[in-house]
Amino acid sequence: MVDAVTSTASPRDARQTPDIDSPAPTGPPDQTPRPPTIAAPRWWQRPVVRDVGVALLFLAGAAAVLSGLLRDPNGRWLALNPEDQTLYEWFLAVDTGFWSGEVDLVTDRLNAPDGVNLLTNTTVIALGLLFTPVTWAFGAPVSFALIATLNLAGTAFAWHLLLARGLLLTRGAAMAGGALCGFGPGIISQNNSHLHMTAQWLTPVIVWCVLALARSSRPDQPRTNAWWTASFGLAAVVTVQIFIGEEVLFLTAVTLLLVTLGYTAARPRLARRLAPRFVGGIVLAAVAALVPLAYPLWTQFFGPQGVRDGIFSASYFSADLASWPAFSALSLAGSPGAADLTTGPAEYNAFVGWPLLALAVACAIWQRRDAAVATCGAAALGMALLSLGPTVVVNGHRTAIPGPYALIDGAPLVDGALPMRFALAALPLLAVIIAVAIDRAAAARRPLVRYGVPVAALAALLPAAPLPLPTEARPPLPEFIAGGHWRQCVPEGGVLVPVPLATPPEPGPMRWATAAHATFGMPQGFFIGPYGENGTGTMGIHPRPTSQLLTKALDGEPVTVTPADRAAAQEDVRYWAADCVALADGTAGGPEARVVLEQLFGPGTRIADAWTWRL
Incomplete structure (x- = not known):
């Protein structure tokens, strides 16, 4: 039978698409006609070449x-869908943990403390594993x-x-x-x-x-x-x-x-x-x-x-x-x-x-x-x-x-x-x-x-035929993250609360964890989880009271911190098992959010280009 997968017949001799019912050769081997002698192809004519x-x-x-x-993977991103690129770069960063012994299919590096199911989300685990050396050496944006x-x-x-x-x-x-x-x-x-x-x-x-x-x-x-x-x-x-x-x-x-x-x-x-x-x-x-x-x-x-x-x-x-x-x-x-x-x-x-x-x-x-x-x-x-x-x-x-x-x-x-x-x-x-x-x-x-x-x-x-995909400059990471200063605020495996917290429409803070190879966890985030009615799937999670309060401050809304807000903040950071809260310079609405954070957690500590609150 002509096997379409392994046959070496010339394509031009195949007038009909090789089929699974192609007739098998009949007769004893000594009656099979010998193919004509063909000169060996030059090196550039060989199929492999x-x-x-x-x-x-x-x-x-x-x-x-x-x-x-x-041209610049770490400085630019795809202009038409930067939110999903942020998500997939985080996936590639968290996938590297499999090589260091973190083989659990439910990671605690997002949506603290509940975590995220990696297979429920399209975490491209096999690709992340394959490109782990590139991610470790050059960063997840290069791997992406x-x-x-x-x-x-x-x-x-x-x-x-x-x-x-x-x-x-x-x-x-x-x-x-x-x-x-x-x-x-x-x-x-x-x-x-x-x-x-x-x-x-x-x-x-x-x-x-x-x-x-x-x-x-x-x-x-x-x-x-x-x-x-x-x-x-x-x-x-x-x-x-x-x-x-x-x-x-x-x-x-x-x-x-x-x-x-x-x-x-x-x-x-x-x-x-x-x-x-x-x-x-x-x-x-x-x-x-x-x-x-x-x-x-x-x-x-x-x-x-x-x-x-x-x-x-x-x-x-x-x-x-x-x-x-x-x-x-x-x-x-x-x-x-x-x-x-x-x-x-x-x-x-x-x-x-x-x-x-x-x-x-x-x-x-x-x-x-x-x-x-x-x-x-x-x-x-x-x-x-x-x-x-x-x-x-x-x-x-x-x-x-x-x-x-x-x-x-x-x-x-x-x-x-x-x-x-x-x-x-x-x-x-x-x-x-x-x-x-x-x-x-x-x-x-x-x-x-x-x-x-x-x-x-x-x-x-x-x-x-395709055109080149449009790109644009991505916002630079704060020195607090890029320079590794986050280690003064949160231990590896701990939980860092960025301000603002990441959400599906605005997953930008997840880039902090990506740059640190997902060595610390974060609350909330951009992911699929069972937070709908009767445990049905949703995108993201409903923000806790402290997250909602900080979002109002960042959006420029007037915020009056009450004793109930302080009590809720303490409950939220305990729920998150948070080690540190960080607000980087240049954050839109940052000065207003800093005032709220100081009323919630007291005076902040300056680390590089970020205000931090150790918890």
């Missing part, structure tokens, strides 16, 4: 997109900038490898498909601080494992280790992906389910032959993955600070139907008006653009007899429809038309994913359709097809 060249090309493209951030860059390049390259080695497409077709997967409008938009969504470089590996499992499940396939390798390989990759981003894994699973159902409908006889061993392999992979994941998943959903429900509105976070043919504001052909069709600059998920949509539809019609193309087209349509949410929205107007998502709205696990992000999973499916069309055109006899399809693809892809 070309792969390195493609990887460097994608890396250069990713560096161009993140150029503003890479490198991960954001490598996520784009790695995703594009991984899809390129799957298309080139798994589907045996030509190098140009695989590069075009990989570029769309790694630099498409949706993933570029998510790269505004959503590291867990742009780390999609394991998705092609998951697809590879599923394809290998399907091929090794044929009844006429010789019993080898391929079935076991695919099953356990799938379990290993899924396990790692859980600690990078569960939402990407969920979207991948839904997409593969739609593809499997579509392929079953297209090839029912083959599906019946494959089903026993294929389903058995999936079950084996699930059981093998649950062995290392049982405790983490229990902690996430049933452990301390765990949340079992989604906190975001499916109706609000749904894709506008008009956004699909529109151009992202972050692309070459984009316009600022596109912002009216989505919830924010990090959610341009469905903005494929009409030329790319038209190209994908034309390519799907042209190659409709190809089972892989037909299946990808149907799955892409399914994911696009799911992205529309419970009710269809057109140009900002919510219609009465129900969307397919209404059938699964509120189901367990489903409500943890935003409907509009289903559009992200449609992008690789469109990329496969277009890449297969480019590959077929390269072998076409008619010049109009051979040259017309690549030119049309280039014309459709260029308007969707």
Whole structure:
């Protein structure tokens, strides 16, 4: 059987996408014709060398997109979503604690004293562990900038490898498909601080494992280790992906389910032959993955600070139907008006653009007899429809038309994913359709097809090409933190109360802990926790009385401190187990807040550029 994963056949000889039901060679080995002798390729023509060249090309493209951030990671941040960047830099800082023995999945370094469940929040633990040396040496902002860059390049390259080695497409077709997967409008938009969504470089590996499992499940396939390798390989990759981003894994699973159902409908006889061993392999992979994941998943959903429900509105976070043919504001052909069709600059998920949509539809019609193309087209349509949410929205107007998502709205696990992000999973499916069309055109006899399809693809892809993400200077850290003077106020592992306290809309004080590698804890913060009605999930926590009093002073409201306020302040710092309160110079409303703090805790002590109160 032609194995699409390991075959060394020339891509141009593959006129049809290698399929799991490709005929196996028959006859004894001595009757198999010998291939013609081919001269050894020059060093620059070797596949590995070309792969390195493609990887460097994608890396250069990713560096161009993140150029503003890479020039000065510690001095600049992404202008369109600095709040989430602050959050993810804190995640990367707290993840370093795993190397120093702090392996608890519920950290006490935020939301003191209750803490934060790391898996309930998208803490990208695997990435934090991998980049711990960089974080320790250069700081979390540098790790963030490198991960954001490598996520784009790695995703594009991984899809390129799957298309080139798994589907045996030509190098140009695989590069075009990989570029769309790694630099498409949706993933570029998510790269505004959503590291867990742009780390999609394991998705092609998951697809590879599923394809290998399907091929090794044929009844006429010789019993080898391929079935076991695919099953356990799938379990290993899924396990790692859980600690990078569960939402990407969920979207991948839904997409593969739609593809499997579509392929079953297209090839029912083959599906019946494959089903026993294929389903058995999936079950084996699930059981093998649950062995290392049982405790983490229990902690996430049933452990301390765990949340079992989604906190975001499916109706609000749904894709506008008009956004699909529109151009992202972050692309070459984009316009600022596109912002009216989505919830924010990090959610341009469905903005494929009409030329790319038209190209994908034309390519799907042209190659409709190809089972892989037909299946990808149907799955892409399914994911696009799911992205529309419970009710269809057109140009900002919510219609009465129900969307397919209404059938699964509120189901367990489903409500943890935003409907509009289903559009992200449609992008690789469109990329496969277009890449297969480019590959077929390269072998076409008619010049109009051979040259017309690549030119049309280039014309459709260029308007969707990304612009560099805008950046701006980030506020400097106080010398109290940057110079390590905080150690005179709070011991490592203690609790520091910054003024103001961090909240989801204003998480800036969390940068203090990030700069100190999260070696001290803080009350409140930007996180998901079980603080809603009946323990449902919420973003952040309701501020305690002292936090509310200080917020009023910082906002310029007149504050009269009463004995009740002093008693509440003492109760609050005891609840937080706080060691120190700190107010840095330059804080908006700082002088007014200092007066309130002195009335609550007495005269402050000057340390570097901050007023402090030891408790």
